Amino acid sequence: MLNGIRWFGDVSSFGLRALRASVRPPLEFEQVVRQIYEFGSRSLPLIGAAGFAVGAVMSMHTRASLERFGAESMIPAGLGLALIKETGPLVTALLFSGRVGAGIGAELGAMRVTEQIDALETLAVDSIKYPGVTRVRTCIAVMPLLVTVANFAGIIGGYVSETVISGMSFTLYWERAFSLIAFSDYVPATLKTCVFGMIIGTTSAYLGYNTSGGTAGVGQAATRSVVLSSILVILSNVILVKAISVMFPRV
Numbered sequence: 001m002l003n004g005i006r007w008f009g010d011v012s013s014f015g016l017r018a019l020r021a022s023v024r025p026p027l028e029f030e031q032v033v034r035q036i037y038e039f040g041s042r043s044l045p046l047i048g049a050a051g052f053a054v055g056a057v058m059s060m061h062t063r064a065s066l067e068r069f070g071a072e073s074m075i076p077a078g079l080g081l082a083l084i085k086e087t088g089p090l091v092t093a094l095l096f097s098g099r100v101g102a103g104i105g106a107e108l109g110a111m112r113v114t115e116q117i118d119a120l121e122t123l124a125v126d127s128i129k130y131p132g133v134t135r136v137r138t139c140i141a142v143m144p145l146l147v148t149v150a151n152f153a154g155i156i157g158g159y160v161s162e163t164v165i166s167g168m169s170f171t172l173y174w175e176r177a178f179s180l181i182a183f184s185d186y187v188p189a190t191l192k193t194c195v196f197g198m199i200i201g202t203t204s205a206y207l208g209y210n211t212s213g214g215t216a217g218v219g220q221a222a223t224r225s226v227v228l229s230s231i232l233v234i235l236s237n238v239i240l241v242k243a244i245s246v247m248f249p250r251v
Contacts, residue, residue, distance in 0.1 A: 014128070014209070015202035018136045021129040031134040032141075039100045039135075040142035044149060050095055051150035054087060055079065055157030063165065072166065076176035079158045084181060085189045088151040090237055093196040096139075096146065097229035101204040104135050105225030108208025109218040117209065132205040139201030143193040188248055192240045199236060200229045 062075050108131055111117050120130060159173045204225035211221040 011203060011206050014132075014206045015136070015198065017128060018133045018202060018205070021133045024129075028130065028134045031130075032138055035134060035138040036142060038103075039096075039138050040145060043096065043099055043142075043146060046095060046099060047092055047146045047150050048153045050091060051083075051088065051153030052157035052160075054091055054150075055083060055154030056161040057157075058082060058087065058154070059158035059161040060165075063162075073176065075162060076158065076168075076173050077178075077180045080155055080177040080181050081185065083151050083154040083158075084186055086241070088154060089147050089189055089193045089196070090233070092147045092150045093143070093193060093200065093233045093237075094230055096143065096197075097200045097204075097233060098226050100139065101200045101225040101229040102222040104201065104204035105208040105211075106218055106222040108132065108135075108205055109211035109221035112209060112211045113214055113218060128209070132209055135205055136198065136201035139197035140194050141197070143197035144190045147190055147193045184248060188244045192237075192244065195236060195240060196233050199232045203229045203232060 059075060059079055062078055063072060066072055066075060066078075108117075111131060117131065155177055158177070159168075159170060162168045162173055163170070207221045207225050207228070211217045213220070
């Protein structure tokens with residue numbers, strides 16, 4: 001337990017140091033743009049496909065339950081709310097931690113074991129700011145965009161499932177899907193993904209930055225980045241949901 005508390009303290013300290021460094025020049029815009037492409041654009045096919053599949057499956061399961069009560073007309077609205085408020089952000093964060101978190105852990109781990117980070121420190125370059133801070137900043141920036149894509153893809157997946165089963169038109173489905181969704185539903189649920197991005201980026205960068213043990217350590221850093229990031233995202237989601245329900249009672 002003491003080791004776990006110490007580790008959490010080290011990660012938190014690393015994250016705070018990264019946040020302070022992120023607002024100090026130089027801001028490394030070229031690196032951020034490159035990583036937005038790597039983390040964001042190249043994740044779109046995975047996020048879009050997963051969102052579509054989740055929406056289709058949720059629509060089929062919801063129909064199986066609501067048919068008992070004759071409430072099939074509520075399927076689009078229920079699906080839209082579930083995706084935007086909870087399912088979309090959480091599924092996207094877990095997929096993001098698997099694809100991007102592992103990459104960050106492995107990349108920084110390789111830099112550590114090949115002594116590239118030591119070389120940066122020798123040249124008086126901030127060894128956290130250049131390789132780590134830009135990645136954390138990019139994770140925070142791209143998460144809301146990826147979640148929006150996942151939500152949209154999920155709603156389209158629900159439409160495809162619903163129109164195959166019941167023949168519902170696109171216009172009717174779209175109107176019902178957004179009939180109960182307000183802007184106040186979208187904003188808090190999407191902004192909390194910035195916290196997920198911060199957790200994934202910080203945890204993965206910390207584990208990669210502190211890699212040891214050669215190439216075996218790089219593999220361990222990648223694996224631990226995915227596992228620990230996913231666990232922390234799930235735990236933080238519980239806290240964030242409660243915080244949102246307190247700050248936005250009608251959400």
